[in-house]
Structures are given as C-alpha cells and as structure tokens.
Amino acid sequence: MEYCNCFESPWPADELLMKYQYISDFFIALAYFSIPLEIIYFVKKSAVFPYRWVLVQFGAFIVLCGATHLINLWTFTMHTRTVAVVMTTAKVLTAVVSCATALLLVHIIPDLLSVKTRELFLKNKAAELDREMGLIRTQEETGRHVRMLTHEIRSTLDRHTILKTTLVELGRTLGLEECALWMPTRTGLELNLSYTLRHQNPVGLTVPIQLPVINQVFKTSRAVKISPISPVARLRPAGQYMPGEVVAVRVPLLHLSNFQIHDWPELSTKRYALMVLMLPSDSARQWHGHELELVEVVADQVAVALSHAAILEESMRARDLLMEQNVALDLARREAETAVRARNDFLAVMNHEMGTPIHATIALSSLLQETELSTEQRLMVETILKSSNLLATLINDVLDLSRLEDGSLQLEIETFNLHSLFREVLNLIKPIAAVKKLYVMLNLSPDLIEHAVGDEKRLMQVLLNVVGNAIKFTKEGGISVLASVAKPDSLRDPRAPDFFPTHSDNHFYLRVESQPLAVKNSGGSGLGLAICKRFVNLMEGHIWIESEGLGRGSTVIFIVKLGIPARLNESKLPFLHKGPGNQVKLIFSGLKVVVMDDNSVGRTVTKGLLVHLGCDVLAVSSGDECVRAVSYEHKAVFLDVSMAAVDSFEVAVRIREKFSKRSDRPFIVALTGNTDRMIKENCRKVGMDGVILKPVLVDKMRSVLSDLLEHGYLVESQ
Amino acid sequence: MEVQLQRSYLEYSKALFREGVLDAQFVELQMLRDESNPDFVMEVVTLFFEDSQRILNQLSNTLNEQSVDFKKVDANVHQLKGSSSSIGALRVRNACIAFRSFCDAQNVEGCLRFLQQIKQEYLLVKNKLEALLRLEQQIVAAGGVVPVLNDFS
Secondary structure, eight states: OOOOOOOOOSOTTHHHHHHHHHHHHHHHHHHHHHHHHHHHHHHHHOSOOOOHHHHHHHHHHHHHHHHHHHHHHHHTSOOOHHHHHHHHHHHHHHHHHHHHHHHHHHHHHHHHHHHHHHHHHHHHHHHHHHHHHHHHHHHHHHHHHHHHHHHHHHTOOOHHHHHHHHHHHHHHHHTOSEEEEEEEOTTSSEEEEEEESSOSSOOOOEEETTOHHHHHHHHOSSOEEEOTTSTTTOOSOOOSSOOOOEEEEEEEOOOGGGOOSSSSOOTTOOOEEEEEEEOOTTSOOOOOHHHHHHHHHHHHHHHHHHHHHHHHHHHHHHHHHHHHHHHHHHHHHHHHHHHHHHHHHHHHHHHHHHHHHHHHHHHHHHHHHHSOOOHHHHHHHHHHHHHHHHHHHHHHHHHHHHHHHHTOOOOOOEEEEHHHHHHHHHHHHHHHHHHTTOEEEEEEOTTOOSEEEEOHHHHHHHHHHHHHHHHHTBOSSEEEEEEEEEOGGGGOOTTOTTOOOOOOSSEEEEEEEEEEEOSOBOOOOOSTHHHHHHHHHHTTOEEEEEEOSTTSOEEEEEEEEEEOOOOGGGSSOSOOOSTTHHHHHHHHTTOEEEEEOSSHHHHHHHHHHHHHTTOEEEEESSHHHHHHHOOTTOOEEEEETTOSSSOHHHHHHHHHHHOOSTTTSOEEEEEESOOOHHHHHHHHHHTOSEEEESSOOHHHHHHHHHHHHHHSSOSSOO | OHHHHHHHHHHHHHHHHHHTSBOHHHHHHHHTOBTTBTTHHHHHHHHHHHHHHHHHHHHHHHHTSSSOOHHHHHHHHHHHHHHHHHHTBHHHHHHHHHHHHHHHTTOHHHHHHHHHHHHHHHHHHHHHHHHHHHHHHHHHHTTOOOOOOOOOO
C-alpha cells in the first residue's frame, strides 16, 4: 500500500483549487529561483555591496524555499516515499536556513537602516560644504578684486588716476550704479563732489561738512549704510526709481606728518574724504558683509596711495625748486668766474702795458745816471729813478691786490737784512715827515737779529703803510717805531681767536709798534690797513689798533712770523763755493737733456750751464728740430719761451703728443726772461712741468733738476 | 808774476761791475768754466760779438729803409736784449729795453739816434770784455789759475 499524506479530496471543485495551487507553486518556485539569480547578477555588477555572505544565505534560503515549493508540485498527486523524504529534507533545510537568516537579519537590518541615515547626514554635510565653498569662492573673488584694485591704484602715482581707477574698479567689482568721491575743500568746511563714476563732469556740488550723516560716517572706520535721500547720496536727478542701498565710507587724507616713526599712521588727521557707493536701484540687492569689508579695505588703500601721490608731488616740487636754484647758482658762479677772469685779464694787460714804459723810464734813467751830470741833475735823476721804481712796484702791487682778494697770492720768501729794511723805510718817510715838521724815531731792540727770512717787499709795504698812516694822521709832534722780538706766550690776543703763535727754533715773531708821540692828533687809521691786514695774515701774524680815545691818535701794533736763517750759506749771497756741487754733479752725470733757444748766445750759455752740471746736452735752435730730436732717452727739455719766431707752447704740445706714455715723456721746462705771470699760467695750461726765470744761476738750475728728478715737478718755480 | 796779473784782473773786473758794464750773470758764466770746458767764456763772448754785430747791422739796414718794418726792428732788439742778458752786459740790455719804447712809438728818428747809443754801449762792452779775456789768457799762459770773483757788490 502506498502511504500518502494527502487527503482524499472531498470536493470535486477542489480539483480547480489544486490546479491553481499547482500553478502557483510552480511560479513561486520559478520566482524563488530567479530572485537569487537576479541578485547575483546585479550584485556582481555593483562592486560596493558589503554583505555578500548575507546574500549567499538569503540565496540559499530562497533556493531552498523554491525547492520546497517545487517538490510540493509532486506531492499533489500520488508520490513515492522518496519524494516525501526529499520533501521533508528540503523543508527541514529550509527551516534551518530561514531561521538562521531571520536571526542574522536582526543584526543586519539596523545596519542597513543606519546606512540610510548616514547617507542623509552626508548629504547634509555636502550641502553645507557646498555653501561654504560658495562663500570662500566669493571671498576669494573679493580678495582678487581688492588685489587687482590695489594694484591698479598703486601702479600710478597720479592722484587723479588713483581716484578714477578706484571708482571704476569698485563699480565693476561690486556692480554699482553710482560711485562718488567727495573731497574736503581748502577751508575744510565743505565737501566738494570731485569724482563720480557715471557722470562725466560732476557739477560743483558742495555739501557742508557738519551734516550729521557725514559726522556719523567720519566717526568710524567702517563702511556705514546711509539713507539714499541724504544730500551726499542724492547724485542722480530725483527719479522714478527706487534707489538702491547706499553705503558711505571715510577715506583718510594722510600727510607726511602722520607717519610717526614708531606707530602706525595716526589717524588724528581731521581731513577725510567721503566715498559713497550706490547699489543699482530696483534690484533689491543688499549690501553683504564681505562687500562692506571690501569697501573698507579699498578705502584704506586709497588713503595710502593718495598720501604717496602727495609726497611724490611735494618731492617733485622740491626737486624742481632745487634744480632751478642750481641753475641760478651755476649761472651766478659762471658770471662770477667770468668777472674774475675779465678782471685778471684786464689787470694783466694793464700791468704789462703800464710796465713797459715804466721799465723804459727806469732803463733810460739808469743810463742817464752814467753820463756826465751836475750834482743837481744827478739828484733829479736819482729821484726820477726812485719814483719810477716805486711806480713799477705799485703797478705790480695792483696785480697783487687782486690776487690777495682771491687768496692766490704767495709770499716771496727770502733772506733779507731786517735792520736795513727798517732804516730804508725810515729814510723814505723822513722827507714827508720833515715837510710836516714831525720827527720820526726808530728803536730796534737789541735782541732783534740782523737777517731774517720772509717776504721783504711785502713787509716793507706793511711798514710803509703803518708808519705812513701814522705820519698822515699826526698833526704835530712825531711818531715812534719800536721793533722787538715778541715772546709767543705774550701773543695770545682775545681779539684774534685764530692767531696761534707757536714756539720754534726756525722762526721768531717780529713785533712792531707805531705810536704817535703827540699832543694833537686827528683821528683815523687809514684805508691801507685792510691791505696790511691781509699781508700780515699771510705772514701768519696779527695786526690791531689800540687807541686812547678821540683825538689821542691810535697805536698800530702788528706781529708777523719771520724765519731765522739757518746758516749763512743759505742766505742771499749769490756766489757759492763749488764744494757741495760735486756730489750733485754725479746724479746728473750723463743726464740727457735738450735745450731749445733761437738766440745763439743764450743757447750756448744754457748749454754751458747744463754741461757744467754734468748733463749730456743737445742744443737746437728751432721748434721742428726740437720735436724731431727729442726721444725717450732725454729726461728734460728746456724751451726758451721768449722767442719771437717760434711758438714754444706749440712745441711743448707736440712733444707731449709724441710720447703717449707718461713715463717716456721728458720734463718740459720753460725759460723766460719775462716776469709776466700770464706766462706761468700759459705754461701750466700747455702742460709744462715748470717755469724758470732767466738769467738762470747755476744753483737754480741744479735745484730745478733735482726737484724734477725727485718729485716729478718743480716744487717752487720762480 | 801771475799774482800780479791775477790782482790786476780782479781789479779790472771789479771796476767793470761797479760801472755797471757787466753784472752777476757774467760771473755765473765764469763759474761754468772748468776742466772739461776751459774756453767756455771765450766761446760765449765770441758768439756774443758775432751775434750782436750781425743784429746791429741788420738794425741799421732796416731802419734806413724807406718804410721801416718796426716788427723786424723789435724782433732784432729782442734778440739783442736776450743775448746781452745771457752774457751779463747790463748796459747794453738796458739800452735795448729803452730802445723798445722808441720802437713802440714808431719814431724812426729816435730809433736811429738811439741805435747809436746802443752801438756805443756795445762797443764799450766789447772792448772791456776783450781786454778782460786778454788778461785771462795772459794768466793762463803764465801757468796760473784765473780767479773767480766771489763778491763784488
């Protein structure tokens, strides 16, 4: 008998039900088998699904369920025991798996659910980040705009460009309808509309500075929203539009004085400009925080840029002023130089022109002296000679005076007889004093040495001046001249702070006092004292007047520094023994030199002089010959510059050109019989190394040669 | 014998200096005479004579022309002045300086008259120098040394 658990179906209509059940089971099985397939297929496609083994379990569960239902198909009819066993096994397995899955799902489902919340959370976060990104981007945009704006502003130092650019860029960046700048007037009581963005030519609108809205803006450094109907914002003709929001910010106008060394620019300045920005009307746009910040930053930058522009303007103005002054000074200097040169030229010419007839007179008079003359005639001729000499000296002195002024006068230092100097001065003064019935007393102190080293001519001049003035201004009585040696300690005079007498073995201080010994005197000290003062200063001395009062006359005292002649050998005795010359001769032995002189006598004499000193002399008589003959072997060339036919200066230039290297070039020395100072200047201009006055003494030539060889130039040319 | 000659030489020289015929320059020239150049003074003096003679002749010629070229005259006198100052002929030099003023004034008469003056001075100096040189030669011939003047003022 076959066991079956199925019922005997009581109802025949149940055959239909059975059929339906059968079909449903079939389809369920089909579905159950296909679902895992689908899942596998789609999971395989997606890579991220984390719960694969859950799927496996689930798949198993479903497959088993499907199997169960499939097997169920066989149980509708008569079936064998195997089928029943299989059915049972399948059912048992399914039960196990489904329980396991159910248990597992308890764990899994919350996880799955939380995935969803996490997803939501992440979505929110993403949205937030997006928002922030948007903000940062805006800020960066703003920053970029500010940088660009700043760059634009700072790239120019012109005030107008700065302001115009600011307005333009701000307008562009913020999309403004209108942007305007109000500057304070000179008086500081009003604000003047200076620049606008849209209006090309702002009409001169002014607004008093004491308005409350303006004060409000000026009080803070932040951008302030103001009402569109305030006077500063009413820039457009009142129109139909709804005006957009208006913001105003102050722009400090800084000065140089605001930049303290240690602090940030103190905004204690009272001067502000006002910048007004209007959003487009009818746009319902609002001022955002970052936009306000932008405006504030820009306002600051503009302030700085403006101050730079102002500083630059000032420094340009100062520079222009300086340049003008320089030009003026330069012109003045050149004019002064021209004047000095003109005066010197004039003086030199005068000196020369006046000198020639004077010298002729002197020459003729001395010749006259040699002829047969009666005593009277001799006296007359002597006076003529003396006067002419004096005149010649005076003419020279005119030139000296101008050189004194320039400071280019140099003393002619030599040894002279001090005692005879005083005597001579006295002799010259005595006749004049005699005419005025005055007596002159000379007192030379016993410690005054006989010979001294100094400028005899100038010292005599000073003496003559001082004594002469004393005579001039003494009405009756006489004058006394006291000459003594002054001790340096007693020489310090508070009236002459620059006078520092020094103590040395080489020099002493001569003190001369000219005192009127009289009862009656007219006042005055003479004009020549200024010249004397200059000479005395040159001699490193000091001159002053002491007066006892009006009508009592003045005592003139001066102190000059004179040298003490070291040995008698060095004094002005023209003929030396040949002794010391021998050593020097060795130095010059074989020294090659060239002498150029077109006068045969002069040439021979100069040649003889140099040969005597041991040189190897080549004498030429023409400039061409000279230039041709000069070679690098020659160490010196002596050119006579008083030649009429040859331009010695040209020869000098040609010699210089011949030798490019300074070391090859021989020294070029000019010989001249002319005492004219212009010659010296011309020689120096042409590049000669020295000038010697003819006739040349042996010692002079020796010292010249040793100077040249030792120093490379003439230390002191006469 | 030489001492006598030397003394008379010195006397003669001193006289010349006192009279102003020669000046210190001449002494300088004498100092340049040494063993290597014993005839130096003679050379220079001879040269001076030749040169001056030539110049004086030229001056006469130039001044006697129809139209006198004063530039040339001036140049010549300048030369003579140079030579005479190189040798130490003081009076000749002074005469030259004085002559130049006549030359500047372009006074032919004056120049001619003064030329005579110069010639006279020159002849004077020439004679004196020749005498001096003769004395020197005598001293040298006698085996002595020509004395060098060391102070004459």
